[in-house]
Amino acid sequence: xxxxxxxxxxxxxxxxxNLVLNCSFTDSAIxxxxxxxxxxxxxxxxxxxxxxxxxxxxxxxxxxxxxxSSGRSTLYIAASQPGDSATYLCAVILGGATNKLIFGTGxxxxxxx
Amino acid sequence: xxxxxQAPTSQILAAGRRMTLxxxxxxxxxxxxxxxxxxxxxxxxxxYSNTAGTxxxxxxxxxxxxxxxNTDDFPLTLASAVPSQTSVYFCASSVTGGKGKAFFxxxxxxxxx
Numbered sequence: 001x002x003x004x005x006x007x008x009x010x011x012x013x014x015x016x017x018n019l020v021l022n023c024s025f026t027d028s029a030i031x032x033x034x035x036x037x038x039x040x041x042x043x044x045x046x047x048x049x050x051x052x053x054x055x056x057x058x059x060x061x062x063x064x065x066x067x068x069s070s071g072r073s074t075l076y077i078a079a080s081q082p083g084d085s086a087t088y089l090c091a092v093i094l095g096g097a098t099n100k101l102i103f104g105t106g107x108x109x110x111x112x113x
Numbered sequence: 114x115x116x117x118x119q120a121p122t123s124q125i126l127a128a129g130r131r132m133t134l135x136x137x138x139x140x141x142x143x144x145x146x147x148x149x150x151x152x153x154x155x156x157x158x159x160x161y162s163n164t165a166g167t168x169x170x171x172x173x174x175x176x177x178x179x180x181x182x183n184t185d186d187f188p189l190t191l192a193s194a195v196p197s198q199t200s201v202y203f204c205a206s207s208v209t210g211g212k213g214k215a216f217f218x219x220x221x222x223x224x225x226x
Contacts, residue, residue: 100161
């Protein structure tokens with residue numbers, strides 16, 4: 001059974017700091033991995049999608065990497081801002097015909113001004 | 114505005130009552146999903162559909178049913194609500210094959226009393 005773990009569960013950093021969020025998964029037979037952002041009381045917004053054949057994806061100040069063999073992904077946020085405060089979730093999509101997204105429990109990020 | 118619409122936004126429901134949560138997308142995505150989000154447990158897949166006319170069970174399907182009569186709509190029905198079904202429910206969609214990002218609705222907050 002695929003399990004997705006995110007560490008740390010919560011993180012507080014001062015504004016301007018670079019930070020790394022971690023995601024690990026137990027079964028390397030994934031099709032892709034996505035990072036999402038969730039603001040309180042809101043739905044999820046997809047930030048980055050990495051296909052299994054890719055090593056990383058970048059969007060603005062965000063960079064996500066994927067190492068399938070070790071079952072790990074990281075989300076790097078450069079020059080953090082208070083507006084980055086949210087819960088960040090990673091999810092893997094299983095191979096085959098199911099298209100199921102399996103989520104980690106998230107990292108709650110607070111960027112202090 | 115393209116995206117996923119869920120209704121209602123919130124609902125208080127008496128135990129034993131039947132309820133249908135509505136989900137509509139206008140992106141012509143083949144795959145649709147229903148998740149529930151609970152504190153400490155994260156997002157768990159209830160049911161999914163890879164294409165119109167087909168559905169599948171997720172991680173926590175008991176007490177829920179779905180139908181997929183067409184591409185755009187994916188309603189979730191609670192036949193006889195119980196307090197343990199108190200949760201925030203999210204509908205999502207994506208292209209099949211895991212090639213594209215998943216898009217989420219804003220959620221339905223359901224309280225069963």
